[in-house]
Amino acid sequence: MKCIVCQDGETRAGATTVTLARKGHMVVIKDVPAEICEHCGEDYVDPHIIQDIVASIDKMPENDILVDVRHYVPGPATC
Ligand SMILES: [Zn+2]
Numbered sequence: 001m002k003c004i005v006c007q008d009g010e011t012r013a014g015a016t017t018v019t020l021a022r023k024g025h026m027v028v029i030k031d032v033p034a035e036i037c038e039h040c041g042e043d044y045v046d047p048h049i050i051q052d053i054v055a056s057i058d059k060m061p062e063n064d065i066l067v068d069v070r071h072y073v074p075g076p077a078t079c
Contacts, residue, residue, distance in 0.1 A: 001035065001044075009039020016043035018053060018072075025066045027057050032072040 003009040014036035018029045032053070035044040053072070060068075 003037035003039060003042055005042040006037060006040040009037040011035035011037050011042075011044060014043075015072075016045065018045060018050070020053065020057060022057050022060075023062075025068065027060075028067065028069040029053055029072050030069065 001011050003011055012035065014034060015031045016034040016036065018032045020027045020029070032045055032049060034046075036042070037044075049072075052074075056073075
C-alpha cells in the first residue's frame, strides 16, 4: 500500500518493534509483523496484532521489571 506519512513510498511486509507503556513500566515487543515503508521507514502494524499484544500484556503478572523486552508470539486468530 501507499505510505500515508511520506505519501511517496510503498510498504512491504516486514517486522518492527512495538513499545507500550503499562502501569509505569515499558514493554518492548520485537519482531512484530508489520508493513514497512521502503522510503521513510514508517511501520504499520495490524490493529488486531496490537490488540493481541495489549491483551497478553494485561495477563502478565505484576512485577518490578521496568523494561520488559519480548519477542512477539502470535496469539489465537481473532477473526
Ligand atoms: Zn513513507
